[in-house]
Amino acid sequence: MTVGENVKLIERHYEAFYRGDMEGLIEPFDPGIVFVEEPDVRPDAGTHVGIEGMRTFFEAMFDGSQEVAVDPLEWIDHGDKVIVEIRLHGRFRHTGIAGEARFVHVWTFHDGRVTHLRMYTNKEAALADLGLPPG
Numbered sequence: 627m628t629v630g631e632n633v634k635l636i637e638r639h640y641e642a643f644y645r646g647d648m649e650g651l652i653e654p655f656d657p658g659i660v661f662v663e664e665p666d667v668r669p670d671a672g673t674h675v676g677i678e679g680m681r682t683f684f685e686a687m688f689d690g691s692q693e694v695a696v697d698p699l700e701w702i703d704h705g706d707k708v709i710v711e712i713r714l715h716g717r718f719r720h721t722g723i724a725g726e727a728r729f730v731h732v733w734t735f736h737d738g739r740v741t742h743l744r745m746y747t748n749k750e751a752a753l754a755d756l757g758l759p760p761g
Contacts, residue, residue, distance in 0.1 A: 632708050632735050633701060640712075643696055646688060652680055656739035663745045667729065692717040699728070700749075707756065708733040711749055732756065 635654040642650025655677060663671035674683045687694060694716030702709035710733070715726035730752040734742035746752040750760050 630703070631738070632706075632733070633703055635735075635738075635740070636708050636710060636731075636733055637698075640696055640698055648681065648684060651684055652677055654740045655680055656736065656741045659740055659743065661743040661745070664747060664751070666747050667745055690719055692719045692722065702761070704756070704758070706735050708735070709749075709752060709756070 639651060639654055642648075642653070657677055659676060659680060661674040661680060661683065663673075665671055674680055694714070697713040697715070698710050699713055700711040710731045711728065712731060713726060713728050715724070717724045728748075730746040730749050732742075732744045732746065732752050732755075733740055734744075744752070744755075746755070753759065753761055
């Protein structure tokens with residue numbers, strides 16, 4: 627799979643997120659996917675494993691949101707990794723309060739499937755973790 631194809635897979639993932647399409651969201655994931663949220667992402671951040679772990683994560687996000695969207699702001703195509711700075715925004719279902727935050731997703735691919743996803747609160751930390759210079 628070419629590097630550009632990895633970006634296209636993640637673009638389709640974000641498009642599925644906008645539609646609330648659970649099957650489209652999990653389509654690029656390897657059955658053994660590991661998703662790690664950095665501890666400072668949110669109070670109950672953690673590690674989610676496998677398709678069912680991802681499904682549970684996204685169901686909880688959609689259940690708690692009146693509306694939720696993600697806007698990719700910057701793409702870095704780097705070998706078996708795609709690094710995407712995003713803006714997550716929406717409105718909480720129970721309070722009606724709107725909010726937004728910026729995060730960085732680091733997607734790792736193997737044989738055309740996403741095997742790892744790591745979410746950071748800033749680009750510098752993500753790049754440093756990958757041994758890349760600050761961007």
